[in-house]
Amino acid sequence: MNTSRSAHASAAAATSSSSRRSNHWKYEVFLSFGDDTRTNFTEHLSIALSDARINTFGDNQLRREENIQSELDGEIEGSRIAVVVFSRRYAESGCCLRELSKIMRCLEDQEGKVVCPIFYDVDPSQVRKQSGSFGEAFRKHVKDEDPHEVKQWRRDLMSCADLSGRNLKTTADGREGVFIQNVVGDIIALTKTRDLQTSQSTTRLEYLPPSARVLLLFFFFYWNMAFIGGRSPCFPNSLVSTFSFSFFSFFLSFFSFSL
Template identity: 40%
Template sequence: MAFHGSSSSSVSRLAYEVFLSFRGEDTRKSFTAHLYAALCRNGIYTFMDDKLRSGEEISPALVKAIEDSQISIIVLSKNYASSRWCLDELTKILDCRKIKGQQVLPVFYDVNPSEVRNQTNSIGEAFAKLEKRFNDDKMNVERWKTSLTEAANLSGMHLGNRNEPEFIHEIIEMVNSILIKKTYFQVSQYPIGIESRVQDVKSLLDIEKNESTWMVGIFGISGIGKTTLAKAIYNSIASQFEKASPNKDTSRS
């Protein structure tokens, strides 16, 4: 396995920001390779399995990588449903979505969501090959079918007639917006009176209308809540920006 990329980390974050699930023979050397490179260029810490897969079951390392990721991107291509490995990955990803609140982004590459949802056309043909191989394993076949339908019902991104660079750019923007919304400082559980103070500072900044760059200093004696206020302000405005980083040391008095 090769784990590449870089990341702006939150106060506490999982091991990876993105896990890529894909059918190797369809997109490993084309679309997924370009998407992975774009994620890394944008400083998004991404897990991509760069080894040719052997055997039927996903490895414990892959299971752990899925569990330790904030977002899973599922590249649903024509032969995705022919691989037990891919469908087990998909099922694990959807379990993490339900249990851990993981963000899941289906990417429909040269297939339509309806084909995935109903297992028709190329997806249907691929799934039929898998079903034939596992004819005696009805329970898993139904589980995989349910997972495909569930993934297709999620809000995802469809290549359609767009060119790939444009499509990849849109995916990066979507991932960045998700990461910004999930990257917050920890603030006191019951910060009495903090909301009114946050609103006071935000009114001074006038972020909605003002495109200028501001540097704000918060002064006061030690222990009155300067750091807590700064964190709360950051949390309230971070999603409005294309990029945001909470790593700066705000612990000074």
């Protein structure tokens, strides 16, 4: 993706703290968008993601009789990639801005969360600075909404606009079909990267109970000291010492146990 920071950097930032929650994702992608792209660009993007077998959530899937905001929050938490489609009328909706704030909190709190902004018919600077149509929308919000919430919306727009994303005006000469293909390709690449990291992490035995880890540790040191003590004359001393050190290093890095 093409802006100041890579989407992989935002993913890495999300995994930097061990205190953050790990997740079993319900969806690969959550789409956040305004009503002005619901039946055109976002619908086309959603279809393309579905064709690529990427499990995607859009708010048209909500059951309207329920608490929509509460359900939206749950679906945002359950999606590992949030794609935010910034359009001219996105900031007019307080619901969209609350949705964005929830997305940005999840980026801070959830391990492995990725946020990908899409600049459909607005420039990133308009989102970052709340100018143009975003400025007009915020002049209304200042009058009608809680001032603390409005300040948070501004901060979240700035933070999201600084993440790596795609801008229709500067991608594929503005051709929407090619642009959508590029976005889908980016998301596929991200899901494969995250799948690889997940598969690597699950090969460790961190899920073993402490008693099993202690037992493994005992057998490792008993077997390893047998080599060091010379009770296995089948191997030359140089090979034994090299193998012993290598296996010890492998054990520490692979098993990652904590007593």
